[in-house]
Amino acid sequence: MAVIGTGQTKHESRRDDVSMQEMLREASQACLIDAGISVGQVEALVIGNMELFEGRALPEMWCAEGAGFSLKPSLKIATGGTSGTSAVIAGYYQVASGVFDVVMVVGFEKHSEGNTGTGMAFTDPMWDRHVASAAVGNFALSISQYMAHRGTTQQQAAMAAVKARRNACNNPYAHLQMPDLSVEDVLNSRMLAYPIHLLDMCPTTDGACAIILASEKVARKVCPKPAWIRAAATLHDQPYIGDHAERLVTMRTLKEASRRAYQAAGITDPLKQLDVAEIYDPVSYAELAWYEILGFCKPGEAGRLIEDGVTAMDGELPVNPSGGVLSTNPVGASGVIRVAEAALQIHGKGNKRQVPDVKTALATGYGVYSWADVVILSSSPQ
Amino acid sequence: MENGAESRELVRIRIDMDLEWKFARGWSFGEFFRQFKGGNIVGIKCPQCGRVYLPPRPVCGNCYEEMHEWINVSDEGTIRAFTVVYNSITDPVTGRPRKTPYGMALIQLDRSDTLLNHYVDQIDLSHLAIGRRVKAVFHEERRGAMSDIAYFRLLEE
Amino acid sequence: MEPARVAAVGVAQTIYEPFKRMTTAEMVYEAVKGALTDAGIDISEVNYIVTASVDLWDGLTASNIAVTEVVGAVMRPEVRVASDGLFAAAHAFMLVASGHHDIVLLVAHAKGSLANHFAVSNWTFDPIYQQTLGMDFLAAAGIQANAYCELHGLNRSHLAGVVVKNRLNGSRNPVVSGVSSISREDVLGSPVQAYPLSVCDCSPATDGACAVVLASKSIAGRFKRPVWIKGIGYCQDVHYLGDRTLTESEALIRAAQNAYKMAGVTKPQCEFSLAEITEPFSYQELMWMEGLGLSEKGEAWKMVESGLTMLEGKFPVNPSGGLIGGSPFIIGGLARMAEAVLQIRGEAHARQVPGASKALVHGTAGPCGQSHAVMILDIAD
16 A cells, blocks of 8 residues: 655644644645545544653544544554554554544644653653653663764764754755754754753644555555655563663664564665655764664764765765654654655655655664654565 | 735634643662662663663563663763753753753763763863762752752763 | 464463452563463563553553563564553564464453552543543543433443442452452442442452463464354544543443454354453443443443352353452453363353353453453364
8 A cells, every 4th residue: 555645744843723623634735635535535534643742642533533534543652762663564454454444643743732841751650750851851761872883973973953943944844944953053062861962852833744545456556656664663661761781772673673674675775775765863973873774884884974064965875854753753753754854755746855766765763762653664565 | 716916914822731640650760769769870781691780670672681680880970971952942841941051961870781861060061071980979958869860970081 | 354373372360359469571471471371482482572561650761671481572573552451462463464474472460559549540531621620540431331320221230239249249350359249228228438439339449460472373273272253343533522422332332343343253142151251330331332332321230130140040141250340450351261271162150151162352441431341262174
């Protein structure tokens, strides 16, 4: 089956002009228009959202009708940072089962309406909740190991942060658009937790993103150039931060999930065979670590890859033409945005951020402690 | 909906969440904190892979084997990851902003295989490194919680 | 109607009781271990895991993190459906039906003892118009119960029969602890919490976990007692209480229609041996019976009064005792499914419905039954 349409809101740090429902409507409406179908043709809804960030319980109860769904099957997927990609993969199975032919997946988060810090209550209250220092703190710890093992420098990481915010300038929906951002700017920005500077880190964003998945039969009928889903893999890992000595270094979930996805999609040389990658980069260092784990380069060479411009817009494998999570991060939507951006590259609708001639695209999700999702899309169904 | 030329005042509705949750310790945390209160740190060992886990849990996630063997673990260990946190966040336990900066690390206590996330009493990065040895400093009063350890102090090199 | 592709091949439930002295992981492990044993499989044979839990009730962001290891999700795919367990079951059904995964483990957990249920439920209501009024599930249920009773000329006494029946059934269900039977007089004499609902009309807050193993038809032959999922349907109505008719549930009617269509059910009143219905409040068992087409509008109470839906009656409803009989919220419809599986297998012991072969299972989420899930289980594929 395929992604036949995508839509997203203009992502901002505060979308005071819309309620959560209206925010979903914006993404859903844009998606339906892009797909060229009416909401009546969509049979079911899958929502991705991390409710505790807005202090909501069961937000899909309130918001589904904002996306245009009432008296329709609707359910919510919530798996931390991977919520968006997990929701997409859930929608994939719903269509693959034959129960539904057309499913919309909407991810959203309205961080400005809650206290994201409270949302960091994903640590065990009996163990490390007293010390846990949010995503920044967790990443900072992992990064100290990563740097020690791979020799990655702060400069190299900053290059990923620069690439992201400059790429975002080509993306009309992106939150942080910084055309003149330099490595010095990143390194001079406030240190959050060593070695992570403010500009190394993803923002919190209000935003929503919707995609429509359709069975082969429907996709061929309504979509001139469907983005076929060739592989979808998910793996979770042990629940405590200390369960793995070197999370960013080894990231066994992403490594194995990408191996399975590559195998399913017939990819043996990712750097050559992928035309674009939208990878979930919550912090600059993670993007580099993922290059190695996804097999774009050997361990220790991620810094060289970004220095050589291999992952720049005009490089061999552009990574995150959208600006990535580093530029835009409504948690429940971030994963859907990865798939949407990968799909629209295949659709040829990337406009200023279009990579030429995209046939195969990769999208990944990351969440909690090493939960990983990998989705591969292609312009051909086989 | 119209977008009028004049600016509009944003109506803000503030709703404070004041909820409480009661967590059960069960046998796994129950035993751990019973020992901990007495100053003894224990881990639980997987009979298949031999990994000693902190915190304790019913099964080893890798082997899916039940774990019942408690192992005494040292209050001294090695830093495997570290950072100094400068950005104050709302402490999820107290609800108040944390005082910064503070040192934090992942510490492998001797005889355990997992890493413990805890404070280190050092905010000078030049003194923090992977491989440095640390020792737990307990509060005088023990409540049977992880925060009974105030922080880990660096041992001389 | 095509033959069923998915079967339930293993079930287990922990004891449902208030204040379980176990961590979530310990509690869920018990259910998973039981289901794997019941199915006769090893965790390594599980291809996918679907969990159900809700963060705000668990006091834990990404609440499935607490169960990752015990559900076997380390280096395996897992997805959490943050709703009533039967919605997770519908999703798990689709995972297997897709043909990509032969064995799926489905686990729901809840600890009613963790938080003040109604205080948490206030956060389910839209923050702009309803939450600040102090709306919670109890108040909303009171509103709906009043509307329903007024429309059909009913009062508290028409609801009491559900409480008496489900408390009795729950007291006889070996997986329920701490629920005792109650007389009609005591129900009517108990203090009113939100008129017309008394304390007894509201299901108690309990703790527990329920696990079910699903298998695809292609491999179901290796399992001793597969129970086939013939149909599923789920449907969500609009949110604002005033935007929908509260006296009946259009969402339930549609969810049921979809499930019936898939299963080839044309006369729900006659085709089932039993029904397991998720009833957070007593009056809702009546309303959901009507929405499922088991009785005419406003008439379900007669089926209760006449003894028809009692365990010994011709059409037992909630032989497990339902939520009022002690099984936890959120697990909801999944515990209903577990009971139905046991009944169809003939393993329900003292509460066995004789000759049970086809069951109607229901789950619900959201205030006043905003969203419903329906499933049909059958001994034959």
